[in-house]
Amino acid sequence: MKKTPSTAFRRVLSIVGVLIVAFVPLQFASPVVVNPPLTKEISAPEEVTRILKQSCYDCHSNASNPRWYGRIAPVSFLVAHNISEGRARLNFSEWDKNPPVVQELLLWEIVNAIEQGKMPLNSYCMLHSGSRVSASDLAILKKYVNTLPGRHKVDTARIIRPATLASRPANEKLSRIPVSINGVPYYPDYKNWKIISITDKYDGGSMRVVYANDIMYNAIKSKKMPFPDGSKMVKAVWGKQQQDSDGIVRPGNFQNVQIMVKDSRKYAATEGWGFAKFDGLGLKPYGKTAIFDRTCINCHRLLAPGSDFVFNVPTK
Amino acid sequence: MLKIISYTLSAALLLGSCRQKKNAELAPEYLYEVKDQKPICSLIDNKKGNILMLYGNNVALQAANDSLVKQVPGAHYTLVTWKQKQMPGWYGTNMNGGIYSVETLQVSQVGTQPFRADYGFKPGEVYSSLNTKFDRDQRIRFIIEQRAAILP
Numbered sequence: 001m002k003k004t005p006s007t008a009f010r011r012v013l014s015i016v017g018v019l020i021v022a023f024v025p026l027q028f029a030s031p032v033v034v035n036p037p038l039t040k041e042i043s044a045p046e047e048v049t050r051i052l053k054q055s056c057y058d059c060h061s062n063a064s065n066p067r068w069y070g071r072i073a074p075v076s077f078l079v080a081h082n083i084s085e086g087r088a089r090l091n092f093s094e095w096d097k098n099p100p101v102v103q104e105l106l107l108w109e110i111v112n113a114i115e116q117g118k119m120p121l122n123s124y125c126m127l128h129s130g131s132r133v134s135a136s137d138l139a140i141l142k143k144y145v146n147t148l149p150g151r152h153k154v155d156t157a158r159i160i161r162p163a164t165l166a167s168r169p170a171n172e173k174l175s176r177i178p179v180s181i182n183g184v185p186y187y188p189d190y191k192n193w194k195i196i197s198i199t200d201k202y203d204g205g206s207m208r209v210v211y212a213n214d215i216m217y218n219a220i221k222s223k224k225m226p227f228p229d230g231s232k233m234v235k236a237v238w239g240k241q242q243q244d245s246d247g248i249v250r251p252g253n254f255q256n257v258q259i260m261v262k263d264s265r266k267y268a269a270t271e272g273w274g275f276a277k278f279d280g281l282g283l284k285p286y287g288k289t290a291i292f293d294r295t296c297i298n299c300h301r302l303l304a305p306g307s308d309f310v311f312n313v314p315t316k
Numbered sequence: 317m318l319k320i321i322s323y324t325l326s327a328a329l330l331l332g333s334c335r336q337k338k339n340a341e342l343a344p345e346y347l348y349e350v351k352d353q354k355p356i357c358s359l360i361d362n363k364k365g366n367i368l369m370l371y372g373n374n375v376a377l378q379a380a381n382d383s384l385v386k387q388v389p390g391a392h393y394t395l396v397t398w399k400q401k402q403m404p405g406w407y408g409t410n411m412n413g414g415i416y417s418v419e420t421l422q423v424s425q426v427g428t429q430p431f432r433a434d435y436g437f438k439p440g441e442v443y444s445s446l447n448t449k450f451d452r453d454q455r456i457r458f459i460i461e462q463r464a465a466i467l468p
Binding site for chain 1: 338339340341342343344345346347349354355357358359360361362363364367368369398400403404405406407408409410411412462463465466467468
């Protein structure tokens with residue numbers, strides 16, 4: 001049946017009517033943004049905090065100041081959602097809740113989020129002209145993170161070897177395979193896998209090697225992304241020894257291994273990747289609760305969405 | 317209800333924004349596969365802006381795990397060198413870019429000067445011979461000197 005113009009018009013009218021009727025009571029349900037007390041604000045040079053206050057504080061601090069239109073429903077729901085999510089991820093007003101190493105990592109993440117145009121959120125930039133971080137301000141932030149203590153960290157400690165290393169073949173089975181609290185196990189056979197990446201992570205003074213199993217390696221070889229289920233990566237991390245007179249830096253103490261395994265059903269909540277980290281020569285599973293992996297994927301999702309959330313793949 | 321409203325709105329705003337997901341192009345030509353050898357250690361060369369991976373057969377790996385530097389007959393090594401490049405997704409990490417060179421070493425006899433060893437050098441795509449003075453014995457010593465990185 002063909003609709004006559006008048007029924008279509010009546011439809012539109014009734015929709016508008018419903019919207020108006022809904023709009024007013026919606027205001028009573030509209031969330032009010034509360035600013036909790038500042039426990040310990042980030043301390044950084046004024047030129048740095050100026051940028052953060054100008055572009056990030058509305059969502060990442062306890063000094064949020066939504067504009068008038070941000071206080072009216074339904075926009076207020078989105079604003080409140082962004083603020084609670086933003087604060088939960090990083091909060092410049094409660095900065096000391098993070099251990100110093102995490103604070104440094106967050107600052108590097110901030111530089112990267114801005115450099116990739118991920119932050120401030122686009123929806124926010126559209127409404128708040130002047131909140132986008134300029135190239136010169138980004139340069140100030142970059143200069144600042146390069147002065148942080150981790151930037152030139154050198155591993156000067158005596159290198160600790162596992163007691164049995166010399167007498168043990170590299171691929172010998174461990175007596176007990178450690179398992180992460182979210183169920184992702186350690187894969188001792190990674191030493192026989194192929195290497196896809198070698199890195200100098202100078203932001204925190206470590207060097208790394210990333211191993212991939214055959215499924216992952218072959219997918220890279222045949223340029224297949226997203227990576228298929230069964231893909232696995234193990235990243236081994238060492239401190240960096242003092243550079244020698246020829247400019248060569250060698251691996252220092254072993255720090256940890258980090259793992260990603262693809263199972264798009266089992267790990268659907270984390271983009272199909274299972275995450276695990278095992279610390280020290282004892283391979284102590286990292287993470288207090290099974291959802292520790294949300295912090296892992298949050299950073300990988302924000303900054304590596306174009307390579308199936310993996311940083312260490314060879315790309316053009 | 318409130319959740320539904322805010323999610324719909326978020327979705328609408330996200331779709332409406334200019335945030336795009338562009339996919340990276342994989343570059344398997346930067347990979348270098350060393351057959352029948354195991355990783356010994358990675359190295360960073362800050363003077364040349366390179367990053368290296370040393371591999372060896374079981375004899376070489378065992379020798380590199382020893383705290384004393386020594387040449388062991390039957391030790392085979394491969395030293396792969398890449399130009400460093402900034403990791404695309406992360407300012408703060410440099411990774412292997414184009415292949416700079418591949419060196420191979422097979423130690424045959426010990427205790428003789430100069431070393432009795434087969435040494436091979438293959439320039440990679442991005443090799444530059446400018447201002448590198450090349451000393452074969454020194455390269456051999458460099459390879460043999462590296463200790464294995466510690467792994468649990």
